[in-house]
Amino acid sequence: MSADTGTHDRGPAAVTAGEALVQVDALRIEAPDGRELVSGVSFELARGGSLGIVGESGSGKTLTTRSLLGLLPHGISVTGGSVVFDGMDLRALRRTQWEQVRGSRIGAVFQDPASYLNPSIAVGKQLTEVLRVRGGLSRSAARERAAELLGSLGLHQVDLVLTQYPHELSGGMLQRVLLAIAICLGPELLIADEATTALDVTVQADVLDLFETVRVREGLALVLVSHDLAVVSRSTENLLVMRDGVVVEAGPTAQVLADPRHPYTRLLVEHHDAYSLAGYLEKETADV
Numbered sequence: 054m055s056a057d058t059g060t061h062d063r064g065p066a067a068v069t070a071g072e073a074l075v076q077v078d079a080l081r082i083e084a085p086d087g088r089e090l091v092s093g094v095s096f097e098l099a100r101g102g103s104l105g106i107v108g109e110s111g112s113g114k115t116l117t118t119r120s121l122l123g124l125l126p127h128g129i130s131v132t133g134g135s136v137v138f139d140g141m142d143l144r145a146l147r148r149t150q151w152e153q154v155r156g157s158r159i160g161a162v163f164q165d166p167a168s169y170l171n172p173s174i175a176v177g178k179q180l181t182e183v184l185r186v187r188g189g190l191s192r193s194a195a196r197e198r199a200a201e202l203l204g205s206l207g208l209h210q211v212d213l214v215l216t217q218y219p220h221e222l223s224g225g226m227l228q229r230v231l232l233a234i235a236i237c238l239g240p241e242l243l244i245a246d247e248a249t250t251a252l253d254v255t256v257q258a259d260v261l262d263l264f265e266t267v268r269v270r271e272g273l274a275l276v277l278v279s280h281d282l283a284v285v286s287r288s289t290e291n292l293l294v295m296r297d298g299v300v301v302e303a304g305p306t307a308q309v310l311a312d313p314r315h316p317y318t319r320l321l322v323e324h325h326d327a328y329s330l331a332g333y334l335e336k337e338t339a340d341v
């Protein structure tokens with residue numbers, strides 16, 4: 054491939070120390086009409102590691118991560134390659150087997166947290182339900198654990214929050230509740246797909262920092278997906294840059310930012326330098 058347009062993969066550096074928890078190899082995903090939406094995507098993620106996936110809308114980021122959750126839209130299917138989680142071939146899982154993995158071993162948070170919560174049930178009940186039904190905790194242990202989790206995710210007045218309904222909480226609070234639900238069963242992998250996109254920029258920074266705190270504290274691996282390089286590069290160790298269903302560049306985040314090799318990555322980095330979230334926050338602090 055030409056130096057300017059091929060995939061720029063810095064090789065094994067894409068996985069940090071430790072055993073690979075996720076291995077995606079030559080993944081292909083097709084639309085019902087046979088159109089290839091994801092073509093030959095490969096990456097590895099170490100246990101406890103972090104990976105950012107960046108690319109414009111429609112580049113295939115979401116479909117790629119949905120294949121790790123067994124949640125592809127109707128009619129869309131994985132037609133090639135392998136998706137392995139902790140040595141398990143996820144393509145071979147049956148519906149009942151997915152129930153043992155999704156939510157308990159692989160958690161996820163998405164954009165628009167309100168749509169993932171029941172508007173007519175207090176958020177505390179929605180969290181304790183998961184802890185009771187799937188986590189096997191008693192009613193009182195679940196309540197205690199729910200309060201402890203929400204507190205550890207930066208929510209104040211947790212006893213009040215537990216009794217509130219989704220419409221009573223801000224976007225940042227809702228995302229923290231969703232995050233609590235996503236990690237309450239102790240998953241090894243957390244996928245955050247455009248999870249901060251709808252939030253104000255300062256709240257976005259707080260929630261991104263929280264993902265990083267949770268990754269380190271819980272020892273889970275994190276896949277952070279966004280169209281915004283500032284979001285995925287804030288704390289991830291490795292980066293995949295996707296365009297039109299393919300990975301155009303991959304490597305350690307710091308290296309990709311310092312020395313982008315693909316023209317598309319260069320464009321992203323130039324834009325990122327001009328409008329970076331970090332730069333915005335520095336400016337904001339300086340203005341105070």
Ligand SMILES: Nc1ncnc2c1ncn2[C@@H]1O[C@H](COP(=O)(O)OP(=O)(O)OP(=O)(O)O)[C@@H](O)[C@H]1O
Nearest residue numbers: 084090108109110111112113114115116117126129
């Ligand atoms: N249900 C669907 N039916 C047909 N095509 C789809 C469907 N879902 C996604 N696609 C197509 O698959 C491609 C990749 O979509 P995907 O959602 O993975 O992109 P993305 O990079 O996550 O973008 P976005 O951030 O907008 O979701 C796009 O061309 C999209 O139009």
